[in-house]
Amino acid sequence: MIHMNDVMKVYDNGAVALNHVNVDIKKGEFVFLVGPSGAGKSTFIKMLFREVLPSSGILTVNGRDVIRMPNREVPYLRRSLGVIFQDYRLLPDKTVYENIAFAMQVIEAPRRMMQRNVNNVLDIVGLRDKYKCFPNQLSGGEQQRVAIARAIVNSPAIVIADEPTGNLDPDTSWGIMDIFKSINASGTTIVMATHDKTIVDAMQKRVIAIENGEIVRDEARGGYGYEN
Amino acid sequence: MKISTLEYFIREVFNSLKRNNWMSVASIGTVAVSLFIFGMFLMLVMNMNKMVESLESQVQIKVYLEEDFSRDDARDLEVDLKKMQGVESVTFVPKEEAMEKFKERLGDQKTLLEALDETNPLPDSFEVTLVQPEMVKTAAENIERLEGVEMAKYGQDVMEHLFDITRLIRIFGFALMFVLALATLFIIANTIRLTVFARRKEIAIMKYVGATDWFIRWPFVLEGMVMGLLGSLIASVILRFSYAGITAKIYNTLAFLPLIPEYPFLNYVTLVVIIGGMIMGAIGSAVSIKRFLKV
Numbered sequence: 001m002i003h004m005n006d007v008m009k010v011y012d013n014g015a016v017a018l019n020h021v022n023v024d025i026k027k028g029e030f031v032f033l034v035g036p037s038g039a040g041k042s043t044f045i046k047m048l049f050r051e052v053l054p055s056s057g058i059l060t061v062n063g064r065d066v067i068r069m070p071n072r073e074v075p076y077l078r079r080s081l082g083v084i085f086q087d088y089r090l091l092p093d094k095t096v097y098e099n100i101a102f103a104m105q106v107i108e109a110p111r112r113m114m115q116r117n118v119n120n121v122l123d124i125v126g127l128r129d130k131y132k133c134f135p136n137q138l139s140g141g142e143q144q145r146v147a148i149a150r151a152i153v154n155s156p157a158i159v160i161a162d163e164p165t166g167n168l169d170p171d172t173s174w175g176i177m178d179i180f181k182s183i184n185a186s187g188t189t190i191v192m193a194t195h196d197k198t199i200v201d202a203m204q205k206r207v208i209a210i211e212n213g214e215i216v217r218d219e220a221r222g223g224y225g226y227e228n
Numbered sequence: 229m230k231i232s233t234l235e236y237f238i239r240e241v242f243n244s245l246k247r248n249n250w251m252s253v254a255s256i257g258t259v260a261v262s263l264f265i266f267g268m269f270l271m272l273v274m275n276m277n278k279m280v281e282s283l284e285s286q287v288q289i290k291v292y293l294e295e296d297f298s299r300d301d302a303r304d305l306e307v308d309l310k311k312m313q314g315v316e317s318v319t320f321v322p323k324e325e326a327m328e329k330f331k332e333r334l335g336d337q338k339t340l341l342e343a344l345d346e347t348n349p350l351p352d353s354f355e356v357t358l359v360q361p362e363m364v365k366t367a368a369e370n371i372e373r374l375e376g377v378e379m380a381k382y383g384q385d386v387m388e389h390l391f392d393i394t395r396l397i398r399i400f401g402f403a404l405m406f407v408l409a410l411a412t413l414f415i416i417a418n419t420i421r422l423t424v425f426a427r428r429k430e431i432a433i434m435k436y437v438g439a440t441d442w443f444i445r446w447p448f449v450l451e452g453m454v455m456g457l458l459g460s461l462i463a464s465v466i467l468r469f470s471y472a473g474i475t476a477k478i479y480n481t482l483a484f485l486p487l488i489p490e491y492p493f494l495n496y497v498t499l500v501v502i503i504g505g506m507i508m509g510a511i512g513s514a515v516s517i518k519r520f521l522k523v
Contacts, residue, residue: 049436072440079438091430106439108233150437 001027001158001189002048007057009043009213017043019213021057025191027157030184032200033193034224035210041193044210045162048191049081050074062157079107082151082188086163088143090135090150096122097131100150107154121149125179141172148179152188159183161192165199173199197224233443240447241454244423252455255419259412259459259505260466266408267467267501273401275488282486289368290381291354297376302352305376309356312370314363319355326350334483351378409508412456416512420452424517431520441521448513456509457502464498471497 002025009018017040025031033041046052047059050066059066062080069077090099097118104114122128125145135143144164151159161180165173177199184190194200200207200223207222208215217225245252291309293302302320309318327348331338358367368380424431434444471494475487 075435075438075440077438078436083436089429089433089436091433102433103437105232105236106434106437106443108230108443111232154437 001025001029001062002191003058003060005058007047007059008055009040009047009052010055016213017052018047018054018210021213021215023208023215023218025189027189028184028187030180030190030203030205031192032203032205032207032222032224033191033210034195034200034207034226035216036226037195039210040213041210042162043213045160045191045193048158048160049078049083075107079154080157082148082154082156082159084144084147084151084159084161084164086166088135088140088147090143090146092135094134095131096127096133096135096138096146099135099146100153103150103153109154117153117155118149121153124152124182125149139172141168141175144168144172144176145179148176148183152183156188158189158191161190163193163195165194165196170198177203197226200224237447237450241451244427244447244451245454248419248423248426251419251422255415256455256459256462258415259456259509260462262408262412262415263460263463263501263505264466266405266412266504267463267497268470269401269405269408270500271467271471271488271493271497273398273405274493276397276401278488279486287357287364288382289356289358289364289371291356291371292378292381293352293354294376294378295351297352299352301376305374306354308374309354309371312367314359314367316357316359321353321355323348323350323352326353335479337479337483356380409504412459412505413508413512413515416452416455416509417516418512419455420448420513421516423451424448424513424520428520435521444521445514445517448517449510452509452511452513453506454509456505456507456512459509460502460505463505464501467497467501468494 002023004021004023007018007021008016010016021044033044035041043052047054047066048061050069054067057067061077064073064077064080066077091102094102100118100121101114104117109117118131119128122131125148127142127145127149130138130142135146138146144167148159148164151161159180164180165176168176173196180190180192181203204221204223207217207219207225209217209225293305297305299322306318306320309315327350330350331341334340356367356371358364364382368382371377371380431444472490475490478485478487
């Protein structure tokens with residue numbers, strides 16, 4: 001699914017964000033990305049959907065060569081991925097339903113399919129009865145669930161989440177993780193950057209730790225490994 | 229492109245115009261003003277061209293005959309004229325024909341001639357064209373010396389000045405039209421930039437979920453085209469009324485000026501203004517969205 005071979009990222013100001021990174025993530029895996037702030041987690045995540053272009057090395061995502069891919073193919077790479085952010089990034093003037101349907105609208109999905117898929121993901125995230133609400137009428141946890149619904153509505157092979165529980169209280173965070181678990185159970189690969197020790201320790205999934213741009217630990221069933 | 233996508237684009241355009249309504253009105257107004265000025269200069273330059281052309285074709289000597297000169301004598305004179313060096317053609321214009329032409333030229337106001345009570349004050353004349361229009365001065369002087377010739381008129385010095393002036397106006401006019409086109413482009417680009425800026429988050433989200441650049445760009449380009457279209461429609465309506473008004477005024481006072489008739493000329497001008505407005509709107513918005521597509 002995701003293959004990194006000797007990937008380097010050096011920003012224009014000379015800062016080395018990722019240094020000789022080698023990673024293989026297989027289909028259906030659930031991977032936590034941990035490490036101190038500024039260690040390179042965000043760069044790692046952003047490279048996967050090519051918001052950041054690696055400086056050298058080999059990076060393939062879903063069988064696509066991300067580095068040598070021409071710009072016009074980037075949208076098609078992103079259609080095979082679902083991206084979730086800490087700050088939800090919902091459109092405030094669109095309802096829950098419209099926010100989710102928007103992801104299908106922009107890839108010109110047929111309208112009948114749109115309705116079915118949106119209702120389907122609303123069921124998965126448990127917001128069927130709130131489809132008419134606007135984001136500011138929802139709690140943080142609910143907004144993040146809308147963002148997750150939007151990320152999975154096009155049935156992506158990989159879901160990439162950057163601190164999805166960063167703004168949420170523990171109970172709500174567990175609600176979000178339950179959704180991730182069920183998405184993962186249906187075969188979707190999940191890569192999640194997080195600072196949440198409790199969640200990582202409890203889930204016992206693969207943990208990749210990054211420090212100073214290098215992978216310092218990669219365990220199949222690991223814990224968070226840092227003191228909060 | 230799918231129908232549902234097209235629907236989405238159109239909805240986006242109108243939502244955006246509504247959302248920024250005062251900004252949109254201001255932009256459309258500014259576009260209308262600059263396209264109006266653009267159109268006025270276009271019409272001025274084209275009329276100047278027409279005048280130059282008609283003057284060029286009129287490089288000829290009008291030879292007016294004395295009133296008591298008989299038609300037989302005139303026929304002899306015609307032979308003499310044709311024999312003159314440098315003369316290309318000689319056409320006899322009987323006074324009746326001259327009257328008809330004059331009536332034609334007056335158009336709607338030919339009723340003025342009713343005051344003449346069927347008398348014809350115009351003389352018989354010859355129209356002499358020359359092989360070399362520059363020779364018009366000497367030729368006219370020679371002709372004037374012939375018997376039976378009242379006078380030989382030509383408009384050369386006027387013409388030379390006119391050529392200078394029209395050349396200047398043409399250059400100035402094209403430069404001004406170019407500048408106005410740029411200004412229109414700039415105005416539309418700026419307005420669209422504001423709407424794009426207001427929606428930069430939405431654009432970023434569209435990019436994250438895999439929208440192509442053209443899918444994102446289209447609603448904005450369409451919005452620019454709609455603003456260009458509305459602005460140019462307003463400009464065209466005012467242009468049409470203005471041109472009709474101005475030509476009417478000029479015909480009233482300076483009937484001899486060869487202006488381009490309103491139809492179909494105004495239709496062409498309208499077409500140019502509308503298509504120009506839409507193209508500038510499209511380019512203006514395409515330019516301003518470019519920066520926001522880099523996510």
